[in-house]
Amino acid sequence: MADVLMVGALLLTAATGTVTVLTREPRAQLMVLSGFGLVMSLAFLTLQAPDVALSQLAVGSIVVPLMTLLALRVIERHSRESPTKRGKP
Known part of the structure; x- marks a missing residue:
């Protein structure tokens, strides 16, 4: 049963990673990237690494997209801004 969960989590990780790369709109890509972080934390949880899963959840799902x-x-x-304002302090 654990192997089925692990394979499912890894397949879901591959699918969300592909969707993240194929998304062209930057703001939509951030939402997909956040979902990818959630899926990665699930994958780490199935690999019995809860500390890495919590770190991924915090950093990959919240901090990096924000x-x-x-x-x-x-x-x-x-x-x-107009080009003339950019160079002036």
Whole structure:
């Protein structure tokens, strides 16, 4: 039974990883990336590594997508500014 769960978790990891790579819209990709982090933590849990699963849950599902979302917002804000304002302090 444990082998079936492990194979299922690894197949789900491969599927969500593929969907993450094939998603083109950055904000949608962040949501899929967060789901990928959840699936990875499930895979680590089935591999009997609960400490790694908790770390992956915190970092891969929450921190990395949040930091990337904040970076996207900063990039969008700077791209809306006029080119003459960018070089001036």
